[in-house]
Amino acid sequence: MMRLVLAGLAMVVAGMASEESSPVTFAKDVLPILQKNCQSCHRPGQIAPMSLLSYQEARPWARAIKAAVVTRKMPPWFADTSYGHFVNDRSLKQSEIDTLVKWSDSGAPEGNPKDAPGPIQWPTGGWGIQPEVVMDLPAHDVPEKGTLEWELIALPTPFKNDTWVTSMEILPGDPAVVHHICFSFEKHRPTTVYNRYEWVQVPRDETGNPTPGNSGFSELPGMIIATRDVGSTEVKFRPGRPTLRQTLDFCYLPGASYDDYRVWDAGKLVPAGSDLIVSLHYTTNGKAVTDRTRIGFTVAKTPPKKKFVVQGSGEDEPVIVPTKASARAAFASSYNPEFAIPPNEGNYLAPPMDITFLKDVEIVRLRPHAHVRGKSAQYKLIYPDGREEIVLNVPRYDFNWQLSYGTALKLPKGTRMHFEFRYDNSVNNKFNPDPTRWVYQGFQSWEEMMAPNLGFLLDRDADPASLMSVTN
Numbered sequence: 001m002m003r004l005v006l007a008g009l010a011m012v013v014a015g016m017a018s019e020e021s022s023p024v025t026f027a028k029d030v031l032p033i034l035q036k037n038c039q040s041c042h043r044p045g046q047i048a049p050m051s052l053l054s055y056q057e058a059r060p061w062a063r064a065i066k067a068a069v070v071t072r073k074m075p076p077w078f079a080d081t082s083y084g085h086f087v088n089d090r091s092l093k094q095s096e097i098d099t100l101v102k103w104s105d106s107g108a109p110e111g112n113p114k115d116a117p118g119p120i121q122w123p124t125g126g127w128g129i130q131p132e133v134v135m136d137l138p139a140h141d142v143p144e145k146g147t148l149e150w151e152l153i154a155l156p157t158p159f160k161n162d163t164w165v166t167s168m169e170i171l172p173g174d175p176a177v178v179h180h181i182c183f184s185f186e187k188h189r190p191t192t193v194y195n196r197y198e199w200v201q202v203p204r205d206e207t208g209n210p211t212p213g214n215s216g217f218s219e220l221p222g223m224i225i226a227t228r229d230v231g232s233t234e235v236k237f238r239p240g241r242p243t244l245r246q247t248l249d250f251c252y253l254p255g256a257s258y259d260d261y262r263v264w265d266a267g268k269l270v271p272a273g274s275d276l277i278v279s280l281h282y283t284t285n286g287k288a289v290t291d292r293t294r295i296g297f298t299v300a301k302t303p304p305k306k307k308f309v310v311q312g313s314g315e316d317e318p319v320i321v322p323t324k325a326s327a328r329a330a331f332a333s334s335y336n337p338e339f340a341i342p343p344n345e346g347n348y349l350a351p352p353m354d355i356t357f358l359k360d361v362e363i364v365r366l367r368p369h370a371h372v373r374g375k376s377a378q379y380k381l382i383y384p385d386g387r388e389e390i391v392l393n394v395p396r397y398d399f400n401w402q403l404s405y406g407t408a409l410k411l412p413k414g415t416r417m418h419f420e421f422r423y424d425n426s427v428n429n430k431f432n433p434d435p436t437r438w439v440y441q442g443f444q445s446w447e448e449m450m451a452p453n454l455g456f457l458l459d460r461d462a463d464p465a466s467l468m469s470v471t472n
Helices: 002-021 026-037 055-070 094-105
Strands: 133-136 140-142 151-156 163-171 178-186 196-200 224-229 236-239 250-252 266-270 275-282 289-291 294-299 306-310 319-321 353-357 361-366 374-382 388-394 405-411 416-423 454-459 468-471
Touching: 026 055, 026 094, 055 094, 140 275, 163 250, 388 405
Parallel strands: 266 306, 319 468
Antiparallel strands: 133 294, 140 289, 151 196, 151 275, 163 266, 163 294, 178 250, 178 275, 196 224, 224 236, 306 454, 353 416, 353 468, 361 405, 361 454, 374 388, 374 416
């Protein structure tokens, strides 16, 4: 009996020794992790500064990879693990971090190339999806300095018939100057003029800050509208209101990716004859450039089972219950005149937003949005029976990585969502351009926004009207 026990112990010890001595190699152990969690960004034409497709490309970065994963700086993922479940969670497991650390510490060996999984066939041309339809936006000159307001432009869609779009992506020509580019599909109006930029000329002081009460959110008496035709440098001014109306079917934001509805057998219906209303916001960086942005689509051959709609889209325009009569919904961010961040305030809690769902809903995406002073965000549900649940907590918001958190929340009618955002206007915020200023809501990155950006799934033929009400 003793011999059997000793023999068993010897086998266990031998196995442990073999496991500890077995080298971690790039081909067998590291490459699968990079393929699953890193290569979507770390490949040619994408946002990351280096490619990690092959051993030859990854080997020089072994120590940097170790440092990035140990601190959980990479892959970027900011959801508090104590709350919610996210289908697109790209954070690394501790065992994966340990593997990458051991590989770096052991000299980053390649191993046997035959142990490597086959390469992933990534889309070409810098795309995250492989588009079937591509639309080029007009070339846009961005000067080396100055303040550029949000511009709207109307363009005919590339679809001649009713079309179900199943994925969308915006490929910026020069990401260094693109603050955001958004678009929505809108019904064509006879008064719509194509290929003409239009924006609100916000009165600003010499530092670029708007004069009090002129954020661009509110439609005030005496508003000045500026227009410029594509290819022209002449800017014309007129009093009145904007002629173009745009919602938020899809956006390119720093760190954001494409939308792909195929995983839900869903899409967005674009009726024949629709217009594409695009909003463009550029931020100058000291270098004059010409941006040439493209938009890519995939389309369904047969209608999908579900349709995807977003908060603030033309289909599901929410009922806004503002705190003051001058407040209104704008670009899925509810304007609140009480929003005011004091100078040197490191933990400002903005007036919260409460969203009551007037129907049974299925939420599949949460994407908190603020600007450079954004600090943290939280989504809390209050169910009709009084039960409360935090479904997303982002303790460290990062303007440079405006991530979407994919979820699956089926909520009964009467559920309320309480949305909070905190802001850091102190010297401790390295992105803060000026902690001595009061900060109000506005379109520029040195102003602020507060938007929950919800994405919903509905039955293909469901009526999305009056989906929710918003109080702030």
